[in-house]
Every structure is written in structure tokens, then in C-alpha cells.
Amino acid sequence: MENKLTIYNTLTRKKELFEALNPPHVGMYVCGPTVYGDPHLGHARPAITFDILFRYLQHLGYKVRYVRNITDVGHLEHDADEGEDKIAKKARLEQLEPMEVVQYYTLRYHKAMEMLNVLPPSIEPHASGHIIEQIELVKQILDNGYAYESQGSIYFDVNKYNKDHHYGILSGRNLDDVLNTTRELDGQEEKHNPADFALWKKAQPEHIMRWPSPWSNGFPGWHCECTAMGRKYLGERFDIHGGGMDLIFPHHECEIAQAVASQGHDIVHYWMHNNMITINGQKMGKSLGNFITLNEFFTGQNPNLKQAYSPMTIRFFILMAHYRGTVDFSNDALQAAEKAMSRLMEAYNAIGRIQPSAESSVSVSEFKGKCYEAMDDDLNTPIVISHLFDAAKVINQAVDGNAKLTASDVAELKSLFDTFLFDILGIKAEEGGGSGREEAFGKVVDMLLEQRAIAKANKDWATSDKIRNELTALGFEIKDTKDGATWKLNR
Amino acid sequence: MENKLTIYNTLTRKKELFEALNPPHVGMYVCGPTVYGDPHLGHARPAITFDILFRYLQHLGYKVRYVRNITDVGHLEHDADEGEDKIAKKARLEQLEPMEVVQYYTLRYHKAMEMLNVLPPSIEPHASGHIIEQIELVKQILDNGYAYESQGSIYFDVNKYNKDHHYGILSGRNLDDVLNTTRELDGQEEKHNPADFALWKKAQPEHIMRWPSPWSNGFPGWHCECTAMGRKYLGERFDIHGGGMDLIFPHHECEIAQAVASQGHDIVHYWMHNNMITINGQKMGKSLGNFITLNEFFTGQNPNLKQAYSPMTIRFFILMAHYRGTVDFSNDALQAAEKAMSRLMEAYNAIGRIQPSAESSVSVSEFKGKCYEAMDDDLNTPIVISHLFDAAKVINQAVDGNAKLTASDVAELKSLFDTFLFDILGIKAEEGGGSGREEAFGKVVDMLLEQRAIAKANKDWATSDKIRNELTALGFEIKDTKDGATWKLNR
Numbered sequence: 010m011e012n013k014l015t016i017y018n019t020l021t022r023k024k025e026l027f028e029a030l031n032p033p034h035v036g037m038y039v040c041g042p043t044v045y046g047d048p049h050l051g052h053a054r055p056a057i058t059f060d061i062l063f064r065y066l067q068h069l070g071y072k073v074r075y076v077r078n079i080t081d082v083g084h085l086e087h088d089a090d091e092g093e094d095k096i097a098k099k100a101r102l103e104q105l106e107p108m109e110v111v112q113y114y115t116l117r118y119h120k121a122m123e124m125l126n127v128l129p130p131s132i133e134p135h136a137s138g139h140i141i142e143q144i145e146l147v148k149q150i151l152d153n154g155y156a157y158e159s160q161g162s163i164y165f166d167v168n169k170y171n172k173d174h175h176y177g178i179l180s181g182r183n184l185d186d187v188l189n190t191t192r193e194l195d196g197q198e199e200k201h202n203p204a205d206f207a208l209w210k211k212a213q214p215e216h217i218m219r220w221p222s223p224w225s226n227g228f229p230g231w232h233c234e235c236t237a238m239g240r241k242y243l244g245e246r247f248d249i250h251g252g253g254m255d256l257i258f259p260h261h262e263c264e265i266a267q268a269v270a271s272q273g274h275d276i277v278h279y280w281m282h283n284n285m286i287t288i289n290g291q292k293m294g295k296s297l298g299n300f301i302t303l304n305e306f307f308t309g310q311n312p313n314l315k316q317a318y319s320p321m322t323i324r325f326f327i328l329m330a331h332y333r334g335t336v337d338f339s340n341d342a343l344q345a346a347e348k349a350m351s352r353l354m355e356a357y358n359a360i361g362r363i364q365p366s367a368e369s370s371v372s373v374s375e376f377k378g379k380c381y382e383a384m385d386d387d388l389n390t391p392i393v394i395s396h397l398f399d400a401a402k403v404i405n406q407a408v409d410g411n412a413k414l415t416a417s418d419v420a421e422l423k424s425l426f427d428t429f430l431f432d433i434l435g436i437k438a439e440e441g442g443g444s445g446r447e448e449a450f451g452k453v454v455d456m457l458l459e460q461r462a463i464a465k466a467n468k469d470w471a472t473s474d475k476i477r478n479e480l481t482a483l484g485f486e487i488k489d490t491k492d493g494a495t496w497k498l499n500r
Numbered sequence: 501m502e503n504k505l506t507i508y509n510t511l512t513r514k515k516e517l518f519e520a521l522n523p524p525h526v527g528m529y530v531c532g533p534t535v536y537g538d539p540h541l542g543h544a545r546p547a548i549t550f551d552i553l554f555r556y557l558q559h560l561g562y563k564v565r566y567v568r569n570i571t572d573v574g575h576l577e578h579d580a581d582e583g584e585d586k587i588a589k590k591a592r593l594e595q596l597e598p599m600e601v602v603q604y605y606t607l608r609y610h611k612a613m614e615m616l617n618v619l620p621p622s623i624e625p626h627a628s629g630h631i632i633e634q635i636e637l638v639k640q641i642l643d644n645g646y647a648y649e650s651q652g653s654i655y656f657d658v659n660k661y662n663k664d665h666h667y668g669i670l671s672g673r674n675l676d677d678v679l680n681t682t683r684e685l686d687g688q689e690e691k692h693n694p695a696d697f698a699l700w701k702k703a704q705p706e707h708i709m710r711w712p713s714p715w716s717n718g719f720p721g722w723h724c725e726c727t728a729m730g731r732k733y734l735g736e737r738f739d740i741h742g743g744g745m746d747l748i749f750p751h752h753e754c755e756i757a758q759a760v761a762s763q764g765h766d767i768v769h770y771w772m773h774n775n776m777i778t779i780n781g782q783k784m785g786k787s788l789g790n791f792i793t794l795n796e797f798f799t800g801q802n803p804n805l806k807q808a809y810s811p812m813t814i815r816f817f818i819l820m821a822h823y824r825g826t827v828d829f830s831n832d833a834l835q836a837a838e839k840a841m842s843r844l845m846e847a848y849n850a851i852g853r854i855q856p857s858a859e860s861s862v863s864v865s866e867f868k869g870k871c872y873e874a875m876d877d878d879l880n881t882p883i884v885i886s887h888l889f890d891a892a893k894v895i896n897q898a899v900d901g902n903a904k905l906t907a908s909d910v911a912e913l914k915s916l917f918d919t920f921l922f923d924i925l926g927i928k929a930e931e932g933g934g935s936g937r938e939e940a941f942g943k944v945v946d947m948l949l950e951q952r953a954i955a956k957a958n959k960d961w962a963t964s965d966k967i968r969n970e971l972t973a974l975g976f977e978i979k980d981t982k983d984g985a986t987w988k989l990n991r
Contacts, residue, residue: 130603132599134599138629141631220632449974449975451941453945456971457951460948472951
């Protein structure tokens, strides 16, 4: 297939033409959530970013196997392999089995992603379901001499690795930087070097999530899962690995080291990272009091929110920025996104009202090409959106009779929106809180019945019967009582 | 807590008072789907049956840990440990990775269960995610002398087991029966005895789903997963194990043998089994041409269906039979269920129209007691439903003025429906194809605008302005064009 897609490769620090290793197949791995809390904006942004890539690659004709994992074991509170397992801690606090915590928050995550119209990945492997694969990975690294055992745990030997390879190739850090910024924490004495990271941790007696291994009853280090599962489902070399920028170091740097140390070469061709999200200019964090879950956005139930924002508003807002730029959430910005999206939707809905002319007074043929150009330019969704606004302007002019369009140009505009706004950007029509609509419509029925009552009072039986008969035909059941008419819609 | 719940224990072949091993906690394990095809009635019935039990136990105050597994490896086409793995076969036919098949059909299953208002279980473990636990189980059985290795596979030694214990205790079969009905299939020569079953199978070279083990690269026998995962999440003894009757032999019989052979005693206190479903009196099967998926029921897209049946109609229909009785699906029976359910819903919706009296002319106090009695009698949902019909009759009489009810009796009736119809039976109000409602409501808006046009034509400005202003206040945007008024609902 002809292809002009370029994507920014974090590894080479430049935009590169995307060339699939094994076309038409594309293998893509994205780091999914650690499921110990409600999904928030930090989950939504990578999910939406790589959903766009998933959709666009498929639109271009690739067959994409998209793997996004669920981290349910081994992700400790501190990056330096210390602290409690995040899932286990939540389970302890809530007096649950860790896998009950996993099930609960995985379902919440799935629900939120569905509301955001994020397509499910092709495979969604759980870290706890791939302990054997992780143990095999650790064995290979040990066999190749890049890891050592220490009191039942296995650590990656960063110094040794860095002599033969380049630790820091992705993040641009060098080992001295890493050492200077590594905190000395309790329990680090097991490591030969503070920069070393755990491949397997011996479980403390109170640790519930544990499995047998050649070294100890324990659990895998956090970085192992993605290397092991990516390789299992996408092979020893695959096209794309994505995630948030915050994962570049240590997580993805360590993944590269694990891959090279185990199989002699890196697995991933293109490393892609989305930028972070701030709230009113500040980093989002539970301790900062500005932590907003997706569900709170959808319902408006958070003191930082002036109103509820629909899932599509959140999605559209995220797409109004390029994925490598920062996004700052504020009520003003969200309200602006809401208005902008509804202007596009209104223009789309108005297309049917255009009266086609024999010839067009404006040109619409270049819109699609421009949108493809923007998508091919490292998924530049804000530029795609700006072209859609230009197209919306043409539609509105034509609706108002200030521009002429042929029938085929009208069809072209509809196809433009269908392709880019709906299929590729993944925006969908919302019914704006269904019950609110039902309520408004219900009052319209009351108003119509009031008109019928007035007609009856005026002995205008023709009108009153007509209203009743038409309502009945639509499935309404009307009952006249001494206090007026009541109704019910039987469909 | 006081408790009169009795349940039929397949193991003892009688109804027994339910006594939790560790109150208020209850551990419940139910066999979930093998995810290689779309969910059908055979999936709906056990899911709904044990959803009722899950809901009722929680209603009684128990804290239930409900484990329902996903079988994604090891379930072969034939019970006698032969044939292709069901998932792997589907993956081969569709040229997918087996876990892509698992992901696709697991999501379809979850969606269907959500539509049927089946609550998600507390933990939903995948067989492929618990290979280590299954290997540990096999090791224990080998260590205890109840299994043997043969060409890299491990088989359970049924003869040896039956000398010390009772193989057939659940199904009532004896070993001679089993031997007489076991088919001789290719590859059975590895077994010492045709009744033996696989605990671990060495993988053929073409087999994708394989893991290392002390015996071979291979995969676990189908029966292992439930024993290993049940024990992991619910402990060495737990309260309830459920599933369809078709699983009693060999699956559950083998689970008991594995548990006893590995830990010296059975795990499960109460074994519960739902009966099967027939379609127009016939067994349902792909080869019989009467196979109907749940989605086909919901959409009506199957030549055997005269119409679409909503998820709640399917649920209500299943609950109209006791779970240990057979259920025969036919269009007539489904239509009857649809009507019956809607009579109950209408009665519930009419409760608000009852004018309370100073005293009641009928007694409503015994309804709840009778419903509890029915639920306590081995979850007798059809009897619960019959009591709700009696209550609906009282409601309708009161609405029509043919019976008197005090305000507190009216409240009691509402509480009866809330508790039994909604909370315990899990029926919920349906909006019968939302778009159909929107369409009907939309036409009502058109009708009202027509009334406004008539008012304008009559120069009745007061009416026409009133209608416009009220619509605007509700969020409708009205545009007067030369072809009449158009509208849009902005909410």
C-alpha cells in the first residue's frame, strides 16, 4: 500500500516514515493501566492517542494486532523497586483479594474507555497471567550474564549491560545521571548498584501475590511484563511500542535493556510517547487536591468542575492538541471544546438541508487531501480539526444560500466528516444524558395534550381527535382522567 | 444471621439447609464460558441462575466472593482428551492469535451478560493465566500417586483413585459404566485405562498454546483449571460450586477426584447444577440448525425467531422456570413471557396512581413472606413471580377503585417489587430500543409545531408565542423557514 505516514520515534528523536516490518501486518504494544484506582485523564490520553493510531493504520489498510496490557502485579509504589505492590496495598486497605481489586477496576476502566469510544485492543494480557513467560525472560537474561541473584531476588546488572550496550539509549540519560538521581531507599543493599532494577523479587511472608520460581517464591519486576508479553504476542521484533512520556524512564529504558540482554537486539522499531496532562497548569495528583476521575468529568461531581463534560467532549478536547504537546485542562478550555465539537456536529447534521446546485461556487476537493496530510504528519489531529472547521464553514454558507455546491460536492463533504471526524478521530453523536432528553420530550407531550384540552374546551373535536389518534399511532397510550390526560409511550 | 435458605445439593441428591463454612463470607465458584463463539442460551442460563443466587445471598447479608472463570485453553473438542483445542481451532480458522479470539469473544460475552443484567463476578480468572497453579496441582496429584506420566503427558489414574476413594460420587456413575461408555479414540494408547483423564498434555509441534513444565512443553487438561483457580481464590474448602448439568460428568466428577487426590478431601460443600435448554423441544446445536445466539434473540435476526426479544424478556423467561427444570424456548413461550413481564412492570408503574385510603380492603402483608419462602426453597423463582402477579392484581384493583389500600400498604407493595422483581430477580426497566422512542417523541414535537402554525395562521399570537417560548425553555432550538419550522434539541 502507498503510505506517507510519518511518526516521531522517541528512540531516534525525529519523525520517520512509517514502514511496517511485515506489511500488511502491524504489531503495536501500548502500556495499559495499573488497575488499583478509578481511571482518570492520565489513562484517557494514551488510550485515545493510540486509539487514533490504531484506527488510522486500519483505515490505511493495515491489519493491526494491538496489545494493551493490564498491570495487576509487580508495580510497586516506588520506581526503585521498593514499597508495597499497588494492587496488594489497595486490597489490604479494602480487605479484598487482590484479584477482586483487579476485576473491579478493570471493569471500571473498560466502561470509561467504551464511553470515550476507545476501541478495545486485539489482546489485553494480564501481567499476573504471564508469570511463566516472565520467568523465562529472567532465565535468559541470567544465562546471558546480565543479571545476578541476591537473597532470592534477581536484579538486572546495569553496569555490565552498559559496557556492552547503551543503557539510556531511549531516555538520553547516561548511567552517571541515573546514579546521581537514584534515591537510596531501604532494602537497596541487595543491589550491587543503585541503578540496578529488579527482574524477580522474593516475596515477603505477608505478600499474597506470589508464585514459585527457580529462585524464590516471589513475583516479577514491573518492567518484565511488557517485554515478555510484547514478545509473546507480537514476536521478537515488532513495529510500535507506545505509552505516556512518564514511562520513558525507567520503564521503557528497562524494557529495551531486558530485550537486548535476553535476545541480543531490541524488539521495537518505533517508540511513541504521548505528553502529559496538567490541570489548571498544575501536575495532577491525589496529594495536590486536583485529581479528577473520568467519571467525575462525566457527571460533574468534583469541586474543580463547573459542569459535567461528556465523554466526547473529553475526547475532542484531547484531540485538539497534538499528542506530543501538553494538554492543560480547565473549565474554560473544556467549555470551548464542547462548543467547537457541537459546531462541527451541527454542520454535519445540516448537510442534508443543502439544496444542490448545478455547479459549485467554492472548492471542496482539497479538504480530504489536507486531512490525510495532517494525519500523515505524526497524527496531527488539531490540524485535521481545523480543516473540518473550514469545511463546516462551507456547509453553513451553503445551507444559508451564500455558497453553491453540486450534489457530488455535498456528498464529498459528508464523506469527509464520516471518514475523519467519525471513523478516524472516533467522535460519535451523543444523546446528551438520555434522561434529560426524555424529560424534555415528555414535557412536549404534555404541551401537546394541553393543546388538545384547549381544543376540547372549544368543542373543536376534529383537532382533539386528530391529536389523540396520531399519538396513539405513534405508540402513546393516552388516558383521560378527571385531572386531565395522562400518557405512556409503549415502545 | 437467621437463614432458612435451602439448596439442592447434587452431591447428596437432596435439599439441604445452606450453612456457610465461614459466615458471613460465602465462596462461590461457577464454570464460565469457553470463549470461542458467540454467547447463546446455554451461556445465559447458568449465568442468570447463579446471578440470582449471588444477589440473594448478598440480600441475606452474606459477603460473597463469586469466582467465574474464562476457559481459554485446554478445552478440547472431545471429552476424551482428544481433538483440537477449541480456541486454537477457531484461531486457526480465522487466522488469528488464539488470544485475539479470547479477547473478542470475552468482550461479546461481557456485553451480553451486561444486557441481561447479570452482575459481574468478583473475580474472573483465565485458565491460561493460571498455568503455574495448575502445574502445582498436577505435581501434588503425582506425588500422592494418583497420576502417571506417559510420553510427556500426565494422566489421572482413575482405577487407583477408585480403590481408595469413590470415583462417580457426584454423577452416580460407577467405573464400569464409565468404561463401557468411553469411546476408543486415536491416541488413547497413552492411557493405562480409557477412563483416565489428562492433567497435562504434551503439545504437538503445531500447537501454539504451550508452556514449559517438568514433563513437557504442553498445556493443562481442561478439568485442572477449576480445581486450581477455585482453590487459589476461595481456599481448600469453599461453599458452592455451580454450573450446567452437562458439566456433572466428566468435568465436575474429575474436579472432585483432583481435589481429593491432591489435598485429601473435596473442596466443595454444595454442588449446584442448572438444567438444560431446548428449542422447540429439541436439543440446541449448531448441526441441528436451531442454534440461536443471544444477540440474535435481541435483534430478531434468526429464521427461527418471529420477532426480537429484549434481554429482560429472555431473563424473565428463564426465571419463569425453576433452575432445575428444563426450559423450552419457542416463540409462543417467549411472547407469553414478554406480556407477563410487561404486566408486572405496568402494575409497578401504576402504584403511584393509587389513592391511599384510611384502611385496606385487602391484605398485602403476606406477600413478602411468601416470596422469601419461595426463594428459600431452592431459589424457586417461578413461585416468586406468581406471588408478584397476585400483588399486581391487588395494585390494579386499587388503581381501578375496586380495592382500598392504606398509604403504608401501598408502600409495602412498592417495596415488594423493588426487592423481589428488581433487586433479587434482577429485572430492570427497558427503554425498548431508544431510537424508536426518540423517533416517536420527535414526531410529537412536529405535531406541536403544527399546532403552533395553525395558531399563527389564525393570528393567535399568544398561543404561538407560548409554544415557542416553552420549547425554547426546554432546550429546543426552533427555526422558522419558508417551508415551515425546524427544530433541534440541544441537550
